[in-house]
Amino acid sequence: MITLDPRLLNDCEVLGKFTLCHVLLMRDANYPWCVLVPDREGLTEIFDLSAEDQNQLQLESNTLLEFLKNEFNADKMNVAALGNVVSQLHIHHIVRDKTDIAWPKPVWGTFPAKSYTDESLNKLTSQLTEGFKILNLGFQPK
Amino acid sequence: MITLDPRLLNDCEVLGKFTLCHVLLMRDANYPWCVLVPDREGLTEIFDLSAEDQNQLQLESNTLLEFLKNEFNADKMNVAALGNVVSQLHIHHIVRDKTDIAWPKPVWGTFPAKSYTDESLNKLTSQLTEGFKILNLGFQPK
Numbered sequence A, B: 001m002i003t004l005d006p007r008l009l010n011d012c013e014v015l016g017k018f019t020l021c022h023v024l025l026m027r028d029a030n031y032p033w034c035v036l037v038p039d040r041e042g043l044t045e046i047f048d049l050s051a052e053d054q055n056q057l058q059l060e061s062n063t064l065l066e067f068l069k070n071e072f073n074a075d076k077m078n079v080a081a082l083g084n085v086v087s088q089l090h091i092h093h094i095v096r097d098k099t100d101i102a103w104p105k106p107v108w109g110t111f112p113a114k115s116y117t118d119e120s121l122n123k124l125t126s127q128l129t130e131g132f133k134i135l136n137l138g139f140q141p142k
Helices: A006-011 A051-071 A118-132 B006-011 B051-071 B118-132
Strands: A012-017 A021-026 A033-038 A076-081 A091-096 B012-017 B021-026 B033-038 B076-081 B091-096
Touching (some): A006 A012, A051 A076, A051 A091, B006 B012, B051 B076
Antiparallel strands (some): A021 A033, A076 A091, B033 B091
């Protein structure tokens, strides 16, 4: 297992792991926002992954996007690999709604993160981990 | 062939087409910035593509990312499918440098696009189209 970047751990809850990627939930109640981190050491770009891992990432990413879109009735999914600040390869998967605070802008640099209450975070974490179990992606909760 | 969204055509130069995707260059001299638009009608999400097309997009996207990183000696590549404003499925591929105007922020919503001179646009277009021809992605210039 890789060591997750401390800045990701500071901003996110670790929900568990799919076959390739750790699955994190961004602690920002403005948007349901998951982050996939491939369990591979020292990579910064998607094309640094082996061909096999690229295929697995694509499967996990696209399955997660479709799950999140349906689960939260999203108007649009945003997916991005940026990594300008945290270089450890990680891919954002963000549920966007026409009523969300930043719409239609991208979420970065618009509004500060909004805290979850303990209750809402627990509820969302349960909803996601229960959903992930039936995605056929080898999900193991933390 | 699909009809490209007029807002993409307004912001970008069309360079040509790979096997699946149209390749556009964003008219923003702040960053070398290409946009891939799968030649499929009416799709808004990557997971709307068939499995075969998803594989082809992955190939074209990752090959383009690696090419741009090497060609411009990028510090980081940014790749994103947002589509909150232009819903036609399109994927951004942006060369980031630690000296660029927005670093380390994402490029959206930070600085207005900087115009290319005709000369610099022609030079960059030639550089990209010549490079694309040897990528084994079936590139056909416009």
